[in-house]
Amino acid sequence: MALNIAIIILTMAGTLFFIGTTVGLIRFPDFYTRMHAAGKGDTLSTVLILFGLALYQFHHLSVSTLLVGFKIIFIAVLIFIASPTATHAIMDAGYEAKVEYWKNKLLNWPRRQGEED
Amino acid sequence: MKAIALIVTLLLGGLLIAATADLPDWGDPNSPASVHVSQYYIENSLEQTSVPNFVTSVLADYRGYDTMFETTVIFCAGLTVFAILRRAHRRRQKAVNPRPEREDKDLILQSAARMIVPMMQLFALYVVAHGHHSPGGGFQGGVILGAGFILLAVAYDLKTVLARLREKTVLRLSAVGVLIYSGIGFVCLLLGSNFLNYSAWARIMPFGPIEARSHGMLGVEVGVAITVLCIMFSLYVDLASGGEMDEGL
Known part of the structure; x- marks a missing residue:
């Protein structure tokens, strides 16, 4: 019972973060902020859902379910390392290629260096 | 020369298209594949080859010829890219202007990547060795191994990786993979059996003819993995740098 509740909470949280990622990916104004949403939200939600699935395997403890559970946790660890790195690489490539970043003229943000209000 | 190549290509292509007319229709319920061939493999492959994953036993044993020439096709494709890009490089050497090198290493x-x-290489070996029991095998494992080296080349640079795995070694190893495959088949011929009939290995190895087929498949998969690894890496190195072997991307 407690296990089921934990699984449900993990997968629901993962789905919630996925929705946040999608909204951010669509609604954010420029390349960098969109990558920010995709990189962080995607990683966390995938890892949460995978942990939920791994816990689901531990309902019946036997060698095969333990093996599957640990394989899923392994995938989660891999995603936790690889996904932010890939986001960083794409972001860095965009910075190198001088992709324009978003400016809000109304709020005068971000301010240039040495500029005062 | 180009005209001859064009004629040969057109003739071969026409021949292949004409040959497709003789193939059974897609999903035809009366074709041999859906009537008795699949049935035979599903029912008999475990007791004949002692390999639980009958996709592997069909691929590497029953249809060993096909897979051997698939490996050869990959080998030839890699050599073709190598030959074309290296020659093109010599012709337009001056046209290429080098990219400014970045000083800060990422x-x-x-x-x-470190x-x-x-982990990738370990997983690739697992995929190669576990192809008998689960999805996987030489092609998949070789691709993962090659991707490991490509990842290193992306994260560091081409020079660092080429210092560890020289181009000469890569090309030689890719031939060695094909040689392992055909060599395993040829030994069967020497032992007085058909080409690629692995059960002949039982005569010189301490296991029965059925286990010999299973072990023969493993040897063949290793050969495929070596060729695929080398060709993947060679393709990446040639395409990323336009045959120049400098930093490239």
């Missing part, structure tokens, strides 16, 4: 990418690449 620490995040390099540390992540962590991930050993």
Whole structure:
């Protein structure tokens, strides 16, 4: 019972973060902020859902379910390392290629260096 | 020369298209594949080859010829890319202007690659060796091995990786893979059996003819993996740098 509740909470949280990622990916104004949403939200939600699935395997403890559970946790660890790195690489490539970043003229943000209000 | 090549290509292509007319229709319920061939493999492959995954036993044993020439096709494709890009490089050497080198090395990418690449290589060996029992085998494992080296080349640069795995070694190893495959088949011929009939190995090895087929498949998969690894890496190196072997991307 407690296990089921934990699984449900993990997968629901993962789905919630996925929705946040999608909204951010669509609604954010420029390349960098969109990558920010995709990189962080995607990683966390995938890892949460995978942990939920791994816990689901531990309902019946036997060698095969333990093996599957640990394989899923392994995938989660891999995603936790690889996904932010890939986001960083794409972001860095965009910075190198001088992709324009978003400016809000109304709020005068971000301010240039040495500029005062 | 180009005209001859064009004629040969057109003739071969026409021949192949004409040959497709003789194939059974897609999904035809009366074709041999859906009537008795699949049935035979599903029912008999375990007791005949002692390999639980009958996709592997069909691929590497019953249809060993097909897979051997698939490996050869990959080998030839790699050599073709190598030959074309190296010659083109010599012709337009002056046209290429080198990219400015970045001084700051990307620490995040390099540390992540350092962590991930050993895991990838271990997983690739697992995929190669476990192809008998689960999805996997030489082609898949070879691709993962090659991707490990490509990841290193992306995170560091081409020079660093080429210092560890020289181009000469790569090309030689890719031939060695095909040689392992055809060599295993040829030994069967020497032992007085058909080409690629692995059960002949039982005569010189301490196991029965059925286990010999299983072990023969493993040897063949290793050969495929070596060729695929080398050709993947060679393709990447040639395409990324336009045959120049400098930093490239």
